[in-house]
Amino acid sequence: MVSSAHAYLGFLVLLAAERLVELVLSQRNAARAFARGGVETGHGHYRVMVILHSLFLVACGAEVLGLSRPFPGAAGYAALGVALAAQALRYWAIASLGEHWNTRVIVVPGLPPVTRGPYRYLRHPNYVAVVLELAAVPLLHGAWVTALVFSLANALLLRVRIRAEEAALGTAYAEAFAGKPRFLPEVHRG
Structure with a gap:
């Protein structure tokens, strides 16, 4: 019989594999953006983000087992x-x-901002997903220290990341998203 800890570790392995697939997609999309004149900003915080997200999965397993x-x-x-x-x-x-998504901040000059999908409601739905994930994945198996530490570290990182990203996206982005909240959709009563 498989223990819940072993099942959890299997889940973490699947999550790590999914992240590797995302990185391949990100690299492909980044290469396309650079070929179209894309400009990258935020090198410093990107390295920190990679380290944080890599350590996250390790910490989840280490806390549950250790x-x-x-x-x-x-x-x-x-939590699941x-x-x-x-x-x-x-x-x-x-x-x-689509092909505009990647894990880095790369902006192709002249492209209009994407306002479809969850971007109709929020400026940063992908970051909402990350916030939820960093809290929920550890709590799935009681790793509350990991949930707390990595959620706080991610909050600090997102402050830097969002400022850099929004500055890089410029005026067209600011105008397109002027009335949209960053993280929580507004509920209108009618």
């Missing part, structure tokens, strides 16, 4: 639901951006 975290039952299943919803949001954002 501190013998038990599966938290209903809370673990709820949040993690899967975060993945769905991430893929919706990636599909909406």
Whole structure:
């Protein structure tokens, strides 16, 4: 019989494999952007982001195994639901951006901002997915220290990342997204 910790480690391996596929897609899209005159900003914070996200998966497994975290039952299943919803949001954002999506801040001058998909409602739906994931994936198996530490570190990193990204995207982006919230969609009562 497979223990819940082993199942969790399997989940983390699948998540790591998915991230590798995303990196391949990102590199392909980055090469296309550079071929079209794309300009990259944010080199410094990108390295920190790569390290943070790489250590995240290791920390999840290390806390569960090293501190013998038990599966938290209903809370673990709820966290799994949040993690899967975060993945769905991430893929919706990636599909909406198409070849414009990558993990770096590369802007092709003259391209209009993407305002379809989840970008109709939010400026940064992919970052919402990341925030949800960094909280939910560790909590899936009771790794609350990892959830707390990496969520706080990610919040600090996102402050830098979003400022750099929005500055690089410029006036057209600012105008297109002037009335849209960054992270939480507005609910209008009618």
